[in-house]
Every structure is written in C-alpha cells, then in structure tokens.
Amino acid sequence: MSKRLSLIVASVALMFAVSSVHAADTKQPTASQQKLGDCAKQNKGKKGDDYKNGVKACMSGSTTAAPAKQTPQEKMKSCNVDANAKALKGDDRKKFMSGCLKGSS
Template sequence: MKKLFVASLILSLCGAVCAAEPTAQQSKMKTCNADASGKKGDERKAFMKQCLSADAPAPKVTQQEKMKKCNADATGKKGDERKGFMKECLSNK
C-alpha cells in the first residue's frame, strides 16, 4: 500500500512539472535548435554553444539580405572564384 502511494505521488508530481510552461532556457534551446538546422558536427556544436550563451538573440538575417550583401561583396570576382566565394559567403551566418 505504501509503495502504491509513493508511486502515485511521484507520477502526480511529474505530471505537474511536465505540464508546466517552458522555461526561458527551454525556449532559447528550441530557437537555437531551429536556427542550427542544416549545420552538422563541429559547426553545429560551435553554433549552439554561441547561441545558448548569448544574452539576447542576434537579429535574424533573411536569405534575401544575405544574398544582397554577398553579391555586393563579390563584385569583381568571376567564374570559379565568384562561385566559391558566394558558396562560402552564403553558408556563413
């Protein structure tokens, strides 16, 4: 009987904790995880470390803004040099 009481107490406490609103850290983890999609290995690890340790989230740069900046920076480059530069520039955050 005592074991049944303890088990039901533990389950009820777990239910209350699990149903609680997500904490700020959980929300930050969710945001950083979404932003890290596409990154793998050491790159992802470094990104997550920086993202989770940041006080305020950095303003998110849209793909269109990134393309515009990289295009402007690639002025004067042609062929394979431009292609390589654009690939590197667009893959960086």
C-alpha cells in the first residue's frame, strides 16, 4: 500500500510541475513585444528593406513610417483603408479617393 501512496504523491507532484511549466509558457507579451507585433501587422505585405525600414520607423515612433514613394497599388490600398475608416460612400468616397490618389488628401 505504501507503493500505491508514493505513486499517488508522485503523480500529484508531477501534475503541479507540469501545470506550473504550462503557466510559464502562457505569459503575456511585454509592451515592446506587443508593439513589435503591431508594427509587423502595419507593414504586412512589404518585403525586404521596405519591411525592415517600416518596422524600424514604427518601433522608433517616427512619423515618417510610410515610404516616400508608394507604388500605385500601395497608394490605392492605403486610400481604400482611409476611405473605409471614414465610412465614405457614393460621391463622397469618389471625391475622397480622387484626391487621395492624386496626393492632395
């Protein structure tokens, strides 16, 4: 019977050890890790140096995170995101998109 009791005690101790290791694995990211994740999401779709520079600018808090020269596809995507954020529809959206794509908005 003492073997059975020691087996139960060992099993319980093992369960506590495993649960504490699991709890350590589920830590929340630090503030800088969270910011890095957010910056990576903002620069999704970019490649190579554009991606690295975008993330670096975002992490440093630079206001010039966007590249100086965007491709037409990137500009269209950016303008669409802005128009959606403003919930523009119809003529207002057309006017906004036109100005945004020309660079005046």
